[in-house]
Amino acid sequence: MKILYSQIKELVPQLRASASEVAASLTMIGFLSDGFQQVEWQDHRDYLISLEVRQNRADCLSVIGLAREVAAYYGLSVQLPSPATAPHSYAEDKLHITVAAEKYVQRIVATQISGLHNGPSPAWLQAWLMLYDINPVNLLVDISNYVMIYTGYTSHLLDIVKMQGGLSWQINKGATTIQTLDNTEIKLTGNELVIKDQQNILALAGIVGCQTVALSQQTTDIIVEMAIYERSLIMENARRLNIITEASNRLSKDLDPEGLAWAFSFLVDMLLSYGQGKLSSQKYNYYLHPAKTRTIILDPSLVSAIAGIAISQEKIVETLENLRFVVERTVENSLRVTLPSDRLDVQLPEDLAEEVIRLVGYDHISKDNLPSQIVTPDITPSIYHLKDKVKDCLVTLGWDEILSQPLVASNINEQTNWQPGQSIITQNSVNEDYPDLRQSMASGLLNQLHSYLKKNLDYIQIFEVGRIYTQHHGYQEHDSLGLLWHDFSLEPKLNHFKQTVEQLLRHLGLADINYVEAKKIPSLANSYASYDIMIGDRSVGIIYKLQPQTDHSTTYFAEINLDLLLELLANIVDKPAMEIIKKIVALDVNVKLAVKQDIRQYLQKLREKIGAEKLWDVGVTDIYPLDNNKVRYTLRVAYWELDDREAKALHNKIFDLQ
Amino acid sequence: MEAELKQLKEKLASASTAEAVALLWQKYLGKQGSIKLLVKALADLPEAEKKIRGPLLQSWYQEAQALFVAKQSALSQASLEDILQAQAETLDLSRPKIGHLHPLTQTIRLMNKIFIDLGYSIMEEREIETDEFCFQRLNVPADHPARDMQDTIYIQEPNVLLRTQTSSIEARVLANYKPPFKVVAPGRVYRNEKVNKSNHFIFHHYQGFVVLPTASLQDLFGTFNHLFKKMYGPDVVIRFRNKYYPEVEPGVGPDMQCFSCQGHGCPLCKGVGWIEMGGAGMIHPKVLSLAGIDSTKWRGYAFGLGLDRWVMAKYNITDIRTLLGGNLGYKYHQNENTL
Numbered sequence: 003m004k005i006l007y008s009q010i011k012e013l014v015p016q017l018r019a020s021a022s023e024v025a026a027s028l029t030m031i032g033f034l035s036d037g038f039q040q041v042e043w044q045d046h047r048d049y050l051i052s053l054e055v056r057q058n059r060a061d062c063l064s065v066i067g068l069a070r071e072v073a074a075y076y077g078l079s080v081q082l083p084s085p086a087t088a089p090h091s092y093a094e095d096k097l098h099i100t101v102a103a104e105k106y107v108q109r110i111v112a113t114q115i116s117g118l119h120n121g122p123s124p125a126w127l128q129a130w131l132m133l134y135d136i137n138p139v140n141l142l143v144d145i146s147n148y149v150m151i152y153t154g155y156t157s158h159l160l161d162i163v164k165m166q167g168g169l170s171w172q173i174n175k176g177a178t179t180i181q182t183l184d185n186t187e188i189k190l191t192g193n194e195l196v197i198k199d200q201q202n203i204l205a206l207a208g209i210v211g212c213q214t215v216a217l218s219q220q221t222t223d224i225i226v227e228m229a230i231y232e233r234s235l236i237m238e239n240a241r242r243l244n245i246i247t248e249a250s251n252r253l254s255k256d257l258d259p260e261g262l263a264w265a266f267s268f269l270v271d272m273l274l275s276y277g278q279g280k281l282s283s284q285k286y287n288y289y290l291h292p293a294k295t296r297t298i299i300l301d302p303s304l305v306s307a308i309a310g311i312a313i314s315q316e317k318i319v320e321t322l323e324n325l326r327f328v329v330e331r332t333v334e335n336s337l338r339v340t341l342p343s344d345r346l347d348v349q350l351p352e353d354l355a356e357e358v359i360r361l362v363g364y365d366h367i368s369k370d371n372l373p374s375q376i377v378t379p380d381i382t383p384s385i386y387h388l389k390d391k392v393k394d395c396l397v398t399l400g401w402d403e404i405l406s407q408p409l410v411a412s413n414i415n416e417q418t419n420w421q422p423g424q425s426i427i428t429q430n431s432v433n434e435d436y437p438d439l440r441q442s443m444a445s446g447l448l449n450q451l452h453s454y455l456k457k458n459l460d461y462i463q464i465f466e467v468g469r470i471y472t473q474h475h476g477y478q479e480h481d482s483l484g485l486l487w488h489d490f491s492l493e494p495k496l497n498h499f500k501q502t503v504e505q506l507l508r509h510l511g512l513a514d515i516n517y518v519e520a521k522k523i524p525s526l527a528n529s530y531a532s533y534d535i536m537i538g539d540r541s542v543g544i545i546y547k548l549q550p551q552t553d554h555s556t557t558y559f560a561e562i563n564l565d566l567l568l569e570l571l572a573n574i575v576d577k578p579a580m581e582i583i584k585k586i587v588a589l590d591v592n593v594k595l596a597v598k599q600d601i602r603q604y605l606q607k608l609r610e611k612i613g614a615e616k617l618w619d620v621g622v623t624d625i626y627p628l629d630n631n632k633v634r635y636t637l638r639v640a641y642w643e644l645d646d647r648e649a650k651a652l653h654n655k656i657f658d659l660q
Numbered sequence: 661m662e663a664e665l666k667q668l669k670e671k672l673a674s675a676s677t678a679e680a681v682a683l684l685w686q687k688y689l690g691k692q693g694s695i696k697l698l699v700k701a702l703a704d705l706p707e708a709e710k711k712i713r714g715p716l717l718q719s720w721y722q723e724a725q726a727l728f729v730a731k732q733s734a735l736s737q738a739s740l741e742d743i744l745q746a747q748a749e750t751l752d753l754s755r756p757k758i759g760h761l762h763p764l765t766q767t768i769r770l771m772n773k774i775f776i777d778l779g780y781s782i783m784e785e786r787e788i789e790t791d792e793f794c795f796q797r798l799n800v801p802a803d804h805p806a807r808d809m810q811d812t813i814y815i816q817e818p819n820v821l822l823r824t825q826t827s828s829i830e831a832r833v834l835a836n837y838k839p840p841f842k843v844v845a846p847g848r849v850y851r852n853e854k855v856n857k858s859n860h861f862i863f864h865h866y867q868g869f870v871v872l873p874t875a876s877l878q879d880l881f882g883t884f885n886h887l888f889k890k891m892y893g894p895d896v897v898i899r900f901r902n903k904y905y906p907e908v909e910p911g912v913g914p915d916m917q918c919f920s921c922q923g924h925g926c927p928l929c930k931g932v933g934w935i936e937m938g939g940a941g942m943i944h945p946k947v948l949s950l951a952g953i954d955s956t957k958w959r960g961y962a963f964g965l966g967l968d969r970w971v972m973a974k975y976n977i978t979d980i981r982t983l984l985g986g987n988l989g990y991k992y993h994q995n996e997n998t999l
Contacts, residue, residue, distance in 0.1 A: 032902035034913065035932070056904035234803030307959070308910065308942055310878025352945055356910035359877065360902035364912065369900070372778075372886050373879035376872055378840045381781040381833075390769075397759035405762050406985040407862050408787075408848075426788070428822070429814045432852050433861055439788075446985055453986045461757055469787055469848075477788045477820065 004037075004134055005068050007049040013069035016078045021049035027075050031360045032056055033068065041133060044126060050133055058347040060255035064154030067344070074324040075361060085267035097225065097286045098168025106195050106235050107171050109259040110288040111266040112227035114162065118142065118279035120221045142217050142224065145272045147248075153265035155228050155257065156249040158197070158205055160215040162223040167200035169225065171207060178203065181213040182245075194239045195231060208236040208253035209245055223282070226273065228266045230259050258344035260293050293343055298351055300337040305355045311367050313358060321358045385481055385568050388510070389467050392483055392564065395509045399502060401465045401485070406446020408469060409436040417526045418442035420544045420561070423474030439471035442524070443484025443561050451488055451557065462488035463502075467564070480565040483543075487558045488551070496531055496547055499558040503535065503545060510567065511574055514538045520546065527559075535562065539602060542566045586618050587649035588640040591657045594632045601635060608639075612656060618642035661698045664688065665720050668695070672731050681731055688724060695724050760990040763975045764864055764983060767967060768846045771866055774890045775844045778883070780868070783845040785832045788815060789823040797831040798907040799946045811852035813861070822850035826867035827907055830943075830962055834951035839871035839958050846967070857979045864967040869943065871953065871960035877910065880940055880961040884914050888937075891970075892916070897923070899934065908941025908962060938965035 007021035019027065025035040028051070037052030053068065061067040066082065073080045097114060101107050122128070123144040131138050134151055138144050146157045160169075174194045180203050181187055188206070190196075195207040205211040208231045217224065230253065237254035240246060273279065302315045319329045319337065328340040341348055348354060359367075393403060415425040419441040426439040440446070443466050454462050463486070470482040487499050500517075507515050520532035523546070532546035543562035551557045595604060601622065609617055617639070624636035639656075641649040654660065668688050675681050688695045699721050702714055761769070772782055791802070800807060802818070813822045829845040845867040853861050870879075881900055888896050896916060903913030914937045918929035925931040940963035945955035968980055982988050 030901045032904060032911075034901070034903070034936075036930070038931075058904055058906075237803055237807075307874070308876060310876025310881075350909070350945060352909045352942075356902070359910055364877070364881075364900040364902060367878050367881055367900070369878075369881035369885040369898070371878060371882040373875070373882055375779060376840060376842075377779060378781070378842045378872075381783065381837055381841060381843070383784060386782050386784060393761060393765065397761055399759060400757040401759045402990050403760060403762040403765060404985060404988065405764060405983065407860075409862070426815060429817055430852060431813050431861070432854055449985050454989070457989070459989060463757075471788065477815065479786055479788055 003055045003063055003068070004050050004052050005065055006041075006043060006130075006133065007051060008043060008046070009065050010069050010072050013066065013080050013082070014073045014076075014078050015081060017072065017076060019072075019076060021051065024072055025049075025051045025053075028053055028068070028071060030363060030365070031071065031075055032059075033062065033071065043129070043133070056347075057255070060252055060257050060346075061154060061261075061344040063252055063255075065152045067154055070326070074321075074326070077320075077324050082264075083268070085264065085271055091281055092285045093280075093282050095283045097283050099286050099288070100168065100170045101288055102170055102172035103195055104290065106173070106232040107288065108230040108232065108291070109262050110171065110227060110229040110286065111262055112169075112225060112286040113270065113281060114223065114225050114283035115270070115273055115277070115279040116223040116282040118222050118224065118273070118277040120217060120219050120277065124276070140217060140219055141276055142221065142273065145276060146226075146269070149265065149269040149272065150248060150252075153261075153268060154252060155230075155262055155265035155269075156208075156252055157226060157228045157266075157269055158211055159217055160204060160211075160225045160227075161217050161221045162225060163221070164215045165199045165204070165225075166202065169204070169227075170198045171229075172196060172198060174203065180206070182206075182210045183213060183216055185213060188243055188245065191242070194243070195235055197227075206239065206243070206245070207231060209240050209243070209250040210247050222279070224273075226269065227286075228262055228269065230257050230262060233257075256346040258293070258346060259289065260343035263287075295343075296341045298339050298341065298348070298354055299332065300339050300351045300354050302335075302337060304351055305358050308352065308355045309359045309362075309367055313362060317362065318358050321361045322354065324361065325357055327354075327357075384572070385564065388564060388568050388571070389481060391510060392506065393465075393467060395506050396465050396485070396502075399505060401463050401502075404446065404450045404464050404466050405468065406449060406466060407436070408440045408446075408471065409433065410438050410440045410445045411435055412438050414438065414445045415441040418444040418524050420520065420522050420524050421470075421472060421563075422522075423472030423478065426471045426473050426477060441470060441472055443468060443470065443482050444486070444524070444526070444559055447484050447486035447559065448526075451486055451551065455488075455552065460490065462486070470563075480563060483562045483564055485560045489556045489558070490554070492554065492556055495556065496545070496558060499560070500545055503543075503560050503562070507537070507562075507567075511571060512537050512567070517545070520544055535560070537567075537570050539600075540566065540570065542570070582642065584643055584645060586640050586642050587644060587646055588638055589649060589653045590623070591637050591639060591653065591659070592634055593637060593657070594628065594634050597627075597631050597633055605637075608637075608656075612639070612641075612652070616641055616644060616652065661695065661717060661720050664694050664698070665724060668724055669727060672727055675731065676735075678732070678735055681728065681735065685728055689721075689728065695721060762983075762988070763971045763977070764967060767971050767974065768864075768866070770891070771887070772844065772846070774887055775842075775868065778842070778886075780842045780844045783829055783833055783843050784847065785829040785845070787823055787848060787850070789821055789828045791819045791821060793831040793835075794821060794823050794825065794828045797835070797947065797950045798825075798827050799944050799950075800906045804906060813850045813852045823847075824851055825849055826865040826964060827962070829867055830869045830907075831947075831951070833869070834871070834948065834953060839953060839960075840873070842870045842872075844868045855981065857981070860968070860980045860984065862984060863980070866938075866965040866967050867962070868964075869960060869962035871943065871948070871958050873958060875942070875959045875961050877912070877942060877961070880912065880942070880963065883961075884940065884963065888914075888916060892919070898937075900940075903939060903941075905939050905941055907944050907947050908939075909944045911939065911941035912963075914938060914940055914963075938963060940964070 011017050025038050029035045034054040035051055036054055039050045041048050041050050055062045070080050097112055120140050120142050123138055123141040127144050128138040136147050142159055146159055150156045174190050174192055174196045178190050179187055196203045197205040197207050202214045204215045233254050236250055240250040302318050305318055306313050322329050326342040330338040332338050339354055415438055427437050431437055446466055447464055450464055465485045467483050469479050471479045489495055504515055514537055516536045517533040520534050523529045523532045526549055527546035528549055534541045535543040535545055545560040548557040548559055619640045621638055622635050623638045626634040628634055671684055687693055699717055702717055812824050826845050826847040833843055849865050850862055853859050888898050899915050901913045903911045905911045915934035916937050917923045918933050918935055920926050920928040923933035925933050929935050943960035943962050948955040
């Protein structure tokens, strides 16, 4: 929203602050000045201030609204021009208007003006509109636009000659096409609030008018209407049809229906004055549920509590009154605050507190005091620490961290995924080339690899810790680690690469690492060099050699599900330090198991049978296949805190030896 | 005997093995050794001659013994040297590569450290969010004008989406934990925007929120000031202005005086002298109520900072796309020039 400094001064005659001071003040009270331009206006030097208007302040999408803010900040008052059109000036004839969509229409004010002389608007008006980036069209349209910027209320002017009967506000029931004032064809799908005559749709209410009743230089008789609608419907219609206009921008927000009458009079005054027409109908006023006066009880101590500094009751009252709130003291030492009808954003005592604090000024609140240190529970999830540990370990091992975007091309997941579940596809990404959420970290690391190869980097061992997304019993996401190593030779080095994986896993505290042939091999992997990474009997990741990326190098990739690691780590009883009094006694034994029997399960049962208080370690030292569909395993069992005799006795008992 | 001793010295000097020394011992000091026999012959001499020649012979004999001890010691030393030489190893003198954390990670860790020192927890949450936690619980119902502030990427419109803000983490924590708490939450967010040098559809936020029995704007400003001074040094100038966000009331816009022009206005700050650093404010009582927290007993503040531009400024990165792949590289042997 732009505003001319001279126009603020017209509305706030006592204002002494300079244009730059006004811009700075508005910035501090919630309207960020993002442009400040010296301009020529009516042969004088002037300033055009560009401001960001808060989303909840539709009242400030107008010159008057912003002037009110300036007046409130400086403790001054706004002097609005008085409407010249008295109520008795309207003619006797009634307008033929019906409102079939009562639920969506808050207020309509309309009248008919005849005998107008349309044509180019005066030079000052054209120049003024150009300052606001609005192209002049003709006198009547330009006045309508001027009033919109000045008051914040949009209007619609319809050429009566082009109309077929009376007006009706209704919900569009069927699919049809309209042509807007700027000659754009819009396909309506139904459920839009429209203004119709007996034959045609004349406007998308609150959004844009139609070419059917557009004003021309020859227009003499018009119906002028201003309205306020149920804003959520206007917002929904504008979004769905993708039409954002000055009107829809305003009418999608909370606008004050009470202020509509004054804005309408202001518009009619200008039309009559500059267009030299006359009122030819009654004033139509549809307003079934007039707005009620709203009050809020404010405990003055709330203002100081929120600000963190003392703000006196007198200052609170003064500030609220400057903002046009009416304040009464109650017997309970609270304040009964009556709101101006246009301050629809104020609903709670906290909103009033903000009004006071922003005008008192945030710069009055000290920023040099750290809050007192109240100890609160640490709720940091363990996964956060795990990820930090993983990154630190890999950096120590000489790996570089990269980050990549998780949205990938639609074929990438087919090539890289090694886990169960379907791809999650976004519905409306503007980046149509990347619709899917990644199912493997390989995608980003491979992109980085190719970029590094193009740039002749000679050292490529990179990792990424990030999210993986899968549709598997609902939308799932988990943290994952991907590692990619590019070796500039053709020598097989998968075992060398796995050492990094193992160093990491051991650093984290996981020892029972083993590998099995990969159950699901991604299509970009060498299927003869792909393995699932196991911790005990749980698959936590995958390690594989990629299909050749160049003809003189080899690329390896590994991925580990960090959420699974965290689960496993949670089950580890971490008691690594102990007192050793006696020597460790290691005894060997042969056991014969069926080929199908899982040695890991056997060892686990053995550990439980001996017990942690006596077993130091157990491992397989030899495997020998027998010819009776059995395998002979030679185990070395190490006992601790037992002497030779005790260890041997226990050993014999456990393995049923004599 | 003097001649014998001289001869022994010469032969010992040329002996290079333990075996050769043993043979010489046998020849000179063994039972039938020449020097040994001379010493034994002393017993047959008259007493007077014994007194004259005895001490001299004895001293030569001891000298001969000492020569052998010294020679054996030298040979033993030489043998260890051979072993050590045979087991010699050389160091690979190639310089080790150093690994690197991503600039975003480094910045997040720096900020985390500041807040951990202030007693904050660090939280993470899902990126695939629901409309309820991304918007509704943050006082942004479906028809709220603020919906236009964020273009959402949907997974399943209208309810399942990629979070547009890390405030959704705040909504989750408010719903799942009982106050008091102090939390920071770095995270990735998504907006449906075209990608170019300055904009990406993925960027990074640093969210913070506090819910305590008492909390005020002064506490928020003090926290922010502390953060900025830690990040940018004690001379940094910041200001707070009123700004609208639906999830807070009052809302705050923290700005940092432009470090390029010191507030005079330049292209970097678009001529205004200040750089917007994010958003903040007192948590809206409706947000607390929607999470089942009694807003008459608890008060909180929240803030959100965009991380990408901080990182770009710090590392002289001119294209936001660099942060998520492609052009980001690391220089090795950083200490080469200092060695």
